Amino acid sequence: TLFRSAQYFAKLHIIAGQLSMNFINNTSVIYTLTGMSGEVSPGDKNAQCKIRIHGSKKKVNIIQGDIIASNGILHIIDRAIDDVEPTLESNAQDTIMAILNKNGRYSKFRSLLKSSDLGQRLDNEGSYTVLVPNNAVLEG
DSSP: OHHHHHHHHHHTTOBSSOOOHHHHHTOSEEEBTTSOEEEEEEEETTEEEEEEETTOSOOEEEEEEEEEETTEEEEEESSOOOOOOOSOOOOTTSOHHHHHHTOGGGHHHHHHHHTSHHHHHHTSSOOOOOOOOOHHHHHO
16 A cells, blocks of 8 residues: 555664764664665765665765754755565564565575475464575575
8 A cells, every 4th residue: 555655665764763873884784664774884075874775776875964853863865765675564463474475585485384394383373583585595
């Protein structure tokens, strides 16, 4: 839906916590509210630093930073972050296997799970944390 797309796009531009320019310039990775990671690289004469969201081809430049508000910090960027498609979306009603089934990027791992007794376990109730490799990782 349009609401979910807009919400996801907005979450690409929000980081949990208050990260000052000093902090951002001294880290190599940030995470947006979508869960997507962003690679931080040093700035130049036109930017205080640059950020590229995983899966995006373009970097955004922070051109003005550390605008303090009562509930956070704003940093002005020179363009919108590419609307990187979510790889998986949370759904507390779905099992792990059902969520993996919704995106073909993880079909090889899902098939591997199905061919073992783990697939059946992950398709039922329980409490698990799964680190999921995409198809490209499994092919490489």
